[in-house]
Structure formats: C-alpha cells, structure tokens
Amino acid sequence: MDSRILDRLRCPVCGEPLAQATDTKALRCPRRHSFDIARQGYVNLLTGRSPHVGDTPEMVAARADFQATGHYDVISAALAAAALDAVGRLGDTDAPQPESATAEVQPPDFGAYPLVVDAGAGTGRYLGAVLAALPDAVGLALDVSKPALRRAARAHPRAAAALADTWQRLPLADASTAVLLNVFAPRNGPEFHRVLDPAGTLLVVTPDTDHLAELVDTLDLLRVDPDKADRVAASLGGHFTLVSSAVHRAGLALTRPEVATVVGMGPSAWHTDAAALTTRLAALPEPVRVTVAVRLDVLRPR
Template identity: 65%
Template sequence: MSPDPLRFLRCPVCGEPLSGVETEGARALRCPRGHSFDLARQGYVNLLAGRAPHTGDSPGMVTAREEFLGAGHYDLVSAALAAAATGSSATETSAAESDSADATYPRLVVDAGAGTGWHLAAVLDAIPDAVGLALDVSKPALRRAARAHPRAAAALCDTWQTLPLADASTTLLLNVFAPRNGPEFRRVLRPDGLLLVVTPAADHLTELVEQLDLLRVDPTKSDRVAGSLGDGFDLVGRSRHIRRMRLRRAEVATLVGMGPSAWHIAPARLAARIEALPEPVDVTAAVELGVYRPR
C-alpha cells in the first residue's frame, strides 16, 4: 500500500491513526490500541469493522465491468470528473496554503464505491500531485483498484458505515453510481473540498428500457440526490453528459449487470430479451454530474 494515502486512514474500531507493520512476512496496518488489519497480497487493506451486509460485485462481474470500461464506453464519465476536478479551487494550491502545515501532505482524492478504480485513475492522471484511495465492499474489485494507479491505494469497507478516514482529510470525493453517505462525506471532506456525484439522467439507456424492461430513472433523481446528502452540502454546479454507444449483446449484458435492474429481472428472462436485440445496438449513455461544496 502506498505510504501517502496511509497517513489519512483511521482505525475503523477506535478512530486512531494506522501505521504499517510486518511480522513473520505478514503485512498489516495497526493502530496504537492494537487493532490490526491485514494487507491482502493483492495490495488492498481490509478495514471492515465486522461483517458487511453484502459482498459487492463478483469476480465475473468485475471482469466484465473492466472490459466494458476498457472499451471506452463510459469515458464520458471519467472525462467529466477530471474536468470538474481540475476546474475546482480545491485542486489549486494558494500561496497561503503552501506556507501552512497541511501543505506537507498530498491532496487526497477518495472514490467511495470505486469498483475497479477506473474513474479514480483518470482523475489522478489529471491531478499529478494528488494521491487516491479507492473504497469498496467488493474484494474482486479492490484487487484491481489496488493496481489502478501508482498513486492510489485501496481499502475494503462498507461506505454506508463510518469511513476509515480522518476528519477533514479529503480534498476531492468521487461518487459514481454508488450509495451516498451524506454525513460521512461531510465529515471527511476538507472545508475547501469538493464532492462530485455522478447519477444516471432520465434518458440513460433509453433504448434498452422498454425492450429489456429495465428500471426507469426517477425524473426527480437529481433533487433526491441532493436530499440524500442532508444539509451539509450546497449544490454549486450541475452538468449533463451524453454519448451514443454501439454495443454487442455481451456488452449490453454487462451494462445491465452494472446497474440496479440486474437485481430486479430473472436472469433467464433477461438473457432471452438480450438475445432478441439486434447486434450491434445503439444505446444512449446520459449522466448528470453534481458538484457540491461542504457548508
């Protein structure tokens, strides 16, 4: 695990700082009170305090997702995040900041619900002096996220619970098609930090909704997202991003599996409907990016 993100981590049991230890060849993170958390040989650290209510994406889902992202279908999301990140004052160091004690620490970019770390890596490429941390509950996803970027680390945690991060430690927090924990997001963000939330727009995957009987995006979703963050944030910007994707049936199956509809349709019925689609099929990707600042 990269030593730079390590300094921002906190013990999920007591909240004390964590440091790396090595005993008889085994590596772990340990706090002053003796709570210890193993570093997996794939590079991520397990910071779950107890059992998670779910295990996240399976190995097969993670492989398919990485292939889909690698084909560039969701590059519009990465590009939108990178543009918003580099256009924010949170990613700029003022003269006053450079003289402060905090200037000795790199800026931290956290992706809550990071999956394989694909979007986090794109943002880190755009901010050369930042370090990143991928948080997810899926071990197969974190095995890839730990290798997604040389300046990124990865930690297993349930983002619905207390995040294993110090107060006001995070400069930029990403949340892409993932659950939102408003109080914790507010706690870990610096006062000058930024929260970037990506959600599907009303016409996202519109060509597939009727043919595959997918869940429809609530037209009031943007307002619900803002409400889910509580009273700790102000919406300071919102943008819409759209592109046309030309997908094979296997890619359609992966795309549907990446969203909530996968849990609401019987697999056999979904497979039959996908098989009846033309190949390739043109599909609209439409997302909204909300930019929030802590109050």
C-alpha cells in the same frame, strides 16, 4: 502502503492513526487493532459484518470489460476535469469560500499530495482517470466488494484500496480529503462532510432519466427514478452546497454481447431473468444504439 495515503487513514475501531506493521502484512494502530493487507493489495478496514454484499465477481468482471472498451470515458473525462478544477481552486485565495468560512480563514495546505477518495470505487477506473489528470495527488478506493477491490488496488500507481462500508464511519481522518468521488454509489452525507476539507469538493455522478433508455423497455430493465436528483439533494443538502450540475451524454453503438455486459454490471443484474434476457437480446438488431446520460453534481461542504 504508500505513506502519503497511510498518513490519512484512521483505525475504524478507535479512530487512532494507522501504521504499517513491520513484522506482518498488516496495518496497526497504537491500541493494537490490526488490519490485514490482502495479497491482492487492498487492506481490510471493515469492522464486523457488513449488511451490504457489494458487487459479485460476475458484475465486477462485466464492469471491467465494458469500461475497458472506453464506452464510459465520457464519465471519466467529466470527473477528471471537475477534479482538476477543484484542486486548482484549493490554492486560489480568490476562490469562493464555503458559507462557514470567515475572512481570516486561509485556503488549506494539503502539502504536496492532495488526497482523492472514491467512495464506492468499484474497479477504480474513475479514480485512476482522476489521478492521471492530477500528477501530484494520491488516491484511495473504498468499496465493500472484495472482487472490486482486487482490481481497484491496481487502478493506478498512486492509489491504494481498502475494504470499507461507506454507510459506516469512513476510515479517514477529519478534513483529510481534497476531492471525494461518488459514482453510481451510496451517499453518506455526514461522513463525506467529516472527511472532506472545508475547501474540498464532492463530485457525485448519478444516471440521468434517459440513461440507457433504449434498453429499458426492450430488455425490461430497472428504470431511473425520475426523482433521483431530488433524492440526491435531500441526502446531501444538510451538509453540502450545490455549486454546479451538468448532464454529460454520449451515443454508443453496441454489439449484443456488449449490451449483455452493460446489463450484467448494473443494478438490473440482480433483477433480470437470464433466459428471458438472452431471448430479448437475440431479437435486437446490431449495432444497438444506446444513450449514456449521467448527471455530475459538484458540491462543497457547508
């Protein structure tokens, strides 16, 4: 594993630093806790059995196929721009400081390699897009799905991947992270706050109310919670201050197979009857007009 990333990792059992074992494909801490590196490139930093199963191989494959078409590039572009602004701000002494900062506190020095962490990274596509915009940064994809991590481990040459449950303590040092991405994934406010540098930035992407709205009634999909923004704020408000919030939209013209893919990669995949979906899809006129609408919240630690 890249030493620039390894230096930020911590043992999920005792919190000690991790090092590459010379005799095995594993990471090991001074207390001899050992964590295997899978042949697909990700390290297993999960302790015990996670109650969250993560995305299935079918869901991950559907997501990878759909993302490869560029249909969700509006999300990648928004994240890359926000991350570039955040990392640039880290070295700006005139930038607004967190509420807890004092006049004596100087902007942190991340050295040559700011760390970008994607909590709930899935295939790692969004992390890869951010790293492409930040040539001096390194990245870490965290997810509880092994099929997702097999892809995330190859998302970018400057990225690594680790199996970890984001509801538990994250396997990272305190204040180790410059930018933390959270895209359509669970949010662990206390842990996000702990691992972010006081001048770091949390970027949260959630579906807006009209995201894929054209498909909801037609295909009987799950609806976006109209109180989603309030719930996000409640889960993070005690630890973060909202700096900005913007909705990013794009119109898509999809084939029926692409519609099936977008359904199969999201939460509706757990609740949709396959036979009924096939019947409804067959009745759709092509191209199928669909709206992508996501909210990007930019937050900083309190």
